[in-house]
Amino acid sequence: MLQNRVNPHGDIIKTNARGAWIGNRGQLHGNTKTILRPFKLKAWITCLLQFKGRHREVMSPGLWTELFFLDEATAFAAGHRPCFECRRDDANKFKTAWLKGNPGYGFDNKTAIGKIDEITHQERIDKNGNKVTFDEDLQGLPNGTFIQVNGEPYLVANNQLHHWTPAGYEKPGLPVKPGLVTVLTPRSTVNAFSAGYLPQMTV
Template sequence: MLQNRVDPFGNLIKTKARGAWMGNRGVIHDENQVILRPFKLKAWIICKLQFKGRHRTIMSPNRWTELFFLDEATAFAAGHRPCFECRREDAGRFKTLWLKGNPEYGFGQKTSIQKIDEIIHRERIERKGSKVVFEEDVHNIPDGCFVAHNDNAFLVFNNVLFPWSPSGYLQSVSFPEIDKVSVLTPKSVVNAFRAGYLPEMAVALS
């Protein structure tokens, strides 16, 4: 097994379970298919598994490292966003709703996506490599976001929590009896969800 599956904390893990989306953080493996670093680029993207009949050999030397996600919600929690090449429509919609949800930055449609990537990068990982989280009222978290509780990741959907696992979501549980929870999904992405972007969630298909 290769260390190429991404969990909601942004960690790269090994699992036999397959993913529904592919991702990219640049070339982060060596010639022996060993992960050397968590990322190389600030643009962490979410790609289609298939695009224009292209075929890639996983973790080829000196080629960007193929990463995989259970669903789009997991990818967003880890700090990724839609690719402008293979997912142009989704990427454009995400940018529009990100701008709508984050007006404090003063960005517009002509703002480069790299500017947004820089903000998301600060919100997903700190300099020492730890996952960035923020506290939010349990009743103010939109569907598609991930929260952490007792070191586990949970998807927020339909006013309940779904525990994440590499192969799929487990039986739903109620929100804990607390006022605030730690949110894994980057803050500006949460704001984009509030503005109307609803990520694909494997739980919605079950």
């Protein structure tokens, strides 16, 4: 079993459960397929599992490390965003929503995606390598956002909270109630959800 699955906290974990998406943070593994670092690039992307018939041997020497996610909402919580090569339409939709939801940065359609990656990087991990979170009223959070309850990740979807596990979401969900909660999904990504981008979710 390889360490190549990502949870909503952004941690790379070992599990037998399969993922619906593949992600890239650069080359993270060594010759023994062991994870050596949490990231190498600031562009953390989410890709299709299949694209133009390409085939990769997982964790091949010298190549980027394949990471896997339960669903797109999980990938976003970890700090990833759609790939502009294999998911161009989704990437453009996300960029449009990000710009609409985060006008304070003064970015526009001509702004390079790398500028947005810089913002996201500051919002997902601090200088000590810890997950960055923020507090927000639960009732104001859009679908697709992850929060933390007693250290555990929960997805906000359809006025319910769904407990995340590597194999899927536990049922039944919990009701959404007013009050401050700790948010795992990067702030500017949450703003993009509020502005219209709806991530794929397996609930």
